[in-house]
Amino acid sequence: MPELPEVETSRRGIDPHVCNRTINQVIIREPRLRWPVDPQISRILPGSKITSTDRRGKYLLIYTTQGCLIVHLGMSGSVRIVSASEPVRKHDHIDIVMDNHTALRYHDPRRFGAMLWTTEPVLEHDRLRHLGPEPLDDNFNIPYLYRCSRGKKVPVKTFIMDSRIVVGVGNIYANEALYMAGISPKREAGKISRQRYERLIAAIKDVIANAINVGGTTLRDFVGSDGKPGYFKQSLQVYGRAGQPCQKCQTPLTEIRIAQRSTVYCRNCQR
Structure with a gap:
């Protein structure tokens, strides 16, 4: 998608x-x-x-x-x-x-x-008025995300993929950002500290900005306006690499399902 x-x-x-x-x-x-x-x-x-x-x-x-x-x-x-x-x-x-x-x-x-x-x-418009902030905007910040997370029992991966919280953090980018931030995708959103959310926000902004700069992720059905695919897939660190060694610690990456979506993470580096 x-x-x-x-x-x-x-x-x-x-x-x-x-x-x-x-x-x-x-x-x-x-x-x-x-x-x-x-x-x-x-x-x-x-x-x-x-x-x-x-x-x-x-x-x-x-x-x-x-x-x-x-x-x-x-x-x-x-x-x-x-x-x-x-x-x-x-x-x-x-x-x-x-x-x-x-x-x-x-x-x-x-x-x-x-x-x-x-x-x-x-x-x-009905399709737009309930959307959360853009991930690269200044109002997507630590106080906002930390406040939204309090009391939330859903896995943090599900939380950051909720477009009412922040738009545009799709499955691939959620996998990558959580890996960059060292946060387990299974951890309850409401139990993550403010300091860790600071790292997660920085990771989300980095992964989205980098993907935009290189033209998005290559998916089977997607072509850009020039008919050429994006190239962000070449730099993915966890998504699509289940069983392969973690690039930080060499532990084999684990794949699970969260909310019916493929989720790949490192059991050693992500806590």
């Missing part, structure tokens, strides 16, 4: 190609995504201009002079800039055709993604 770094990679990839471009046409080949695509955008958007792009959590925001498209890539979605005349592939569901004869093309084999439309304040 494309996570926050993959979505930010996509946003940065499309931004210079779509900003200040006028939309000529919206082609909806398949409206049956996770939530139905509003057919009115085919009528509303032509003639409007794309003013900017942004991201909130795993949602890509495309602002226009008429309103905002909220794009979620789901399990297997991607957006690419293509020539408007490029042959359509299977699962190319939506084209936003621009005045320079290029198109922002949405591709999604599993159709778990979404393209929503709003003319209201976008951050008040």
Whole structure:
């Protein structure tokens, strides 16, 4: 599943190609995504201009002079800039055709993604207003995370993957951050000290920033806006390495399931 770094990679990839471009046409080949695509955008958007792009959590925001498209890539979605005349592939569901004869093309084999439309304040949208802070923002800090954790009995890995607490810490990045911080993914969130949360916040910020800088994690179904995969997988320290030696102490890494998600950690280094 494309996570926050993959979505930010996509946003940065499309931004210079779509900003200040006028939309000529919206082609909806398949409206049956996770939530139905509003057919009115085919009528509303032509003639409007794309003013900017942004991201909130795993949602890509495309602002226009008429309103905002909220794009979620789901399990297997991607957006690419293509020539408007490029042959359509299977699962190319939506084209936003621009005045320079290029198109922002949405591709999604599993159709778990979404393209929503709003003319209201976008951050008040039902899909966005309950989200926690961005992991790289200043308001994701030690007092905030420590306060949120008090009384929580869930494993800390589940806690930091809760988008109401902080957005964008997906399974891979949670594994990596907990390893960097030396914290067992099984430990109850409410029993972790303020000092250890300080290390965890630093690790989360580092792992997310590094993943964004190198283009996200290579996943089977994800491609960036240029059609090329990200490369963060090359530097993963624990995820996908179950049974292999810990890079710090050489103890074989252990794999367990937490909330039905693969969790890899070092029993020696993570307490």
